[in-house]
């Protein structure tokens with residue numbers, strides 16, 4: 001389902017299509033590793049696998065030529081634009097993930113304070129699945145696809161969204177990766 005949906009909107013943009021798939025699979029795979037490490041959390045694995053693939057589907061409407069996006073909108077709009085698309089496609093829960101994954105979430109106060117070009121509302125992840133995808137996304141940059149960021153680097157980058165944003169990131173880190181987990185090759189991804 002998710003690959004067909006991505007193809008529907010990205011088939012005319014092969015470079016962006018490939019980039020979106022690569023990034024989304026990185027996010028999905030990290031999220032699934034965390035789920036597998038925490039069966040007690042009872043996270044909806046199938047939903048996370050789908051929603052992680054679709055969280056950035058709005059980037060095609062944005063202007064970010066370095067990552068092959070040639071739309072008219074500001075990049076920060078990709079969350080809510082992706083959500084609009086997903087609601088139109090009959091996927092309201094996936095839409096919530098798309099609009100709540102930027103930074104560690106964005107509050108309505110922050111939208112007003114920073115005059116962000118998005119509708120004024122709260123965009124903080126609420127469900128555990130929304131939090132997990134928002135969290136896993138922070139470790140992968142679409143402009144440096146081969147890089148996996150350390151949590152210290154992610155935390156530093158979150159400071160630009162303000163102190164509250166760092167606290168939200170710390171809470172998600174504590175929830176999901178406060179103990180050591182490993183990747184498919186048994187390398188340590190993170191240990192606290």
Ligand SMILES: [Fe+2]
Pocket residue numbers: 023027055056137
């Ligand atoms: Fe992303």
